[in-house]
Amino acid sequence: MPQRTPGLTLITGASSGIGAATARLLASRGYPLLLLARRLDRLEALDLPNTLCREADVTDRAALLAAVAEAEARFGPVESLVNNAGVMLLGTVAEQDPEEWDRMLDVNVKGVLNGIHAVVKGMVERRRGTIVNVSSTSGRKTYPSHVAYVGTKHAVHALSENLREELAPHNVRVTLIAPGACNTELQSVTTNEAIKQGFEEWKASIGGVILQPEEVAESIRFALEMPQHVCIRELMLASTNQPV
Template identity: 55%
Template structure:
């Protein structure tokens, strides 16, 4: 039986790359979106069942065009994982406002663009799933995380609101909120004091944070439950994470 199309944003590394590998190994057709397509194409995937497109999630038109191309090849999107995100830590009084805008555009507008692209079709078909990747920083605050936390609190709020609005159409909107994890997010930070503070915190917990594979496995489990079952929100972190 042919499996339905899955779209994953931010698929070049971290959670997105691990999800791509898991779903691909189970023969799901995939649309993988990211700005670094060379990294996506270097993943150990069977690309016979994969379309890779260079898309900035803040660009609604290119997002929609990529999804349309994938749907013409594989059928309608059944799962969208809004995974693309950036984490630029720092204090508000020191941080360049352009970094605030980057986080808000990618972490909030990118999620909205993805939802806008697929949700009408899902409602019409009375089925489909959207999983928004947020953060524990969308539920509690941390030093140096003010704008990042604001963006992730926003993801939780918009996800819960839309979930309420579309549940009657048999469409699921779920949130996956990981704690600190071994991804590339830290490499984007320009404030060295913020990086040092994070690294000291990580060392105080034993130097190990969450392996992205466990986020990917949990997302796959959430999706593969029957359509009438919705795990609304998951918070997942390394056992040693103390906050």
């Protein structure tokens, strides 16, 4: 168990993948949780103790603020935010529907900022808190047919570092978690079937072994449970056999 009693942790995009795995892990360690996602039934199916589940899209600032206010009235102030919600829609710039760019910018960039906005003022006032932004190796590298997605993830890396500089004098930590290929639903939402097939072929070429959500969740737990004066600024992880 953590050395101190954990405070309320908000996880966005908690209905599947890394978000759900993180919720299960933190709940097992006594964290009170506020879980947000568009699929409320999936959140409730996790059936975790000391947990408030609310349907909320990270693009809806008012919904985020309302959920935070409700959870804080029950569990006390938000101590940690795991900004996990994201969408990956791949395609070449010449062929991809620009509406997919809009969706990724809204969720992957504005959604991250909305999550921060919902909790950061209280953290600064209390001089305590941790913001974990879940990004991707795509925030440091480039990949074929990833132009818009890579752009959003590079933005998350940049805003996280700038936010860390801004909040450091207030004793608030900012951590960036950047996983490589991970066994989540993220690849399945891509509308380009050829790209989906290419991903499966690439995965087979490296032996079929990629990260599991539980492994990424463990890295988030590690960052959260370091003493408040220790900030894991950035943690990039991938399967050992992922070459790029």
